[in-house]
Amino acid sequence: MELKIIDLPKLINKLPKKDKELFNRFYSFEISDSKLSIPTKMETWIKNKFGSLEKVKNQKVVLINNNFTKEGSLFNELRNLRPIQKVEMDLKKIEKKENCNFCNPKNFTPYNVFGRIKGKYCITAVNVAKYDYFHGLVIFREHNPLKIKKVWLHDYFKTADKWFEKVRKTDMEAKNFFLIWNCLWRAGASIVHGHMQLCASKMQYGKLDLLAKISDEYKKKFDSDYFSDLFEIHKSLGLGLEIKKSKLVFYLTPIKEKEIVIFSKEKKFEKLSDLVYRVLQNYFRLDVKSFNLSLYKIKDYWILHLVDRGPIDRKNSDIGAMELYGNSVISSDPFKLAKEFRL
Ligand SMILES: [Zn+2]
Structure with missing residues (x-):
């Protein structure tokens, strides 16, 4: 059976007690049954665009937040199917x-x-x-x-x-x-x-400074490593892979589509190039053409993010006020992504 983000409660229930506690330490989430009514004249259009009236009438929305960093996402796979204006692109x-x-x-x-x-x-x-x-x-x-x-x-x-x-x-x-x-x-x-x-x-960037502080406080409070515990949660859910000295996760609170985060203890970041190359090959296979990569160091970890910025012929930006000031709206499912990736 194909796993999805809406299966989180079921997956967490199956976890050993220790992993379940760790998940609940890091994350808060809620799944809402969000219903709507459709005018008769709109039914054919909805069926053509979304494939099913029921799916649109009963939408499931997942809101998930990281309790420490307050990174947060809103998942609804239906967003992928909504009509989008395109620009002509050669x-x-x-x-x-x-x-x-x-x-x-x-x-x-x-x-x-x-x-x-x-x-x-x-x-x-x-x-x-x-x-x-x-x-x-x-x-x-x-x-x-x-x-x-x-x-x-x-x-x-x-x-x-x-x-x-x-x-x-x-x-x-x-x-x-x-x-x-x-x-x-x-x-x-x-x-x-x-x-x-x-x-x-000379001065650290705000978001990086905050993450360093969070990992320091985490160490003091739980006598454990923030990044390796974050990885363990992803791994226990089938969203984490260990490759040499690097840990790769299909992130549970992505900033935008298909976000992948790598935590690595390689001495030099040039050693990450093979893994990044493999991630990019997967991105290209999934038709990603525009992406961001960022790499920085916190303590002895290199932290690398990769994120898809959407089809290059889309007229609208993928980021609106919700992403800037609220949670990130996501249509790609990390569980589906983990299954599609071949690393
Ligand atoms: Zn050139």
Whole structure:
């Protein structure tokens, strides 16, 4: 039988007492039977769009919150089937290299005062309009961000690590590293050409600072590790995988669609490139084209997030006031995602 997020009560009941207690320590949730009435003239349209009148009349909504971080999601798989306005989109446009400054980075991108770091398949630059003290770029040699090879990705991470090392030598105080990859416009990228962004700040970012504090307090209160306990919960529900020194979860409170979080104790984050490559291959198989990746360090954990930002021909943004100020609205089911992934 295919498991879904609405099966959570049943799954939790089956867990051993220890796992059940751990789940309840971390999460609060409620499942609502949300009913509505449909005018007769709308019935045919509903049947065509959603496949069933009953499904629409009796919707199940799952609200789940992490009790520590207060990350929260609202799941309703029907959201996937609702009509969405599209824009005309020719995927071949992604390949267009005319007037692409990143295809000629040495002449058309600024660089750090300490120079550029050259990888085999990439080169570093500086964002022309920085948003932090140190704000670098890893510009891929390949223009098309959806063309990725395992060795290329390893080289991007390795080059990013060298850039961070250089920054550390330039200013010891710029010790808070943050790596991001916004792939295509839905994910916030202003330039199509494949690139990652590297930030190093003196003061930690708010959300990261909060997570570090939560994990410290958790350690004091429960004499246990926040991240490994979070992983254990996911694993007990079939949503967690251990791969070498990394733990991967199909996140129970995703920020948007298909969020995957990796907690890793690898010494260097370049070691994560193979796993990230495999996750991306799965994303591409599931037709994900625009995604965000973020990577940062808390204590001895590298924490990496990957999230799908929706089909690139959608007219509407995937984020509204609910995501900005309330809980995230999600139509992809982490249980379904775990089943679809081949890692
Ligand atoms: Zn280019």
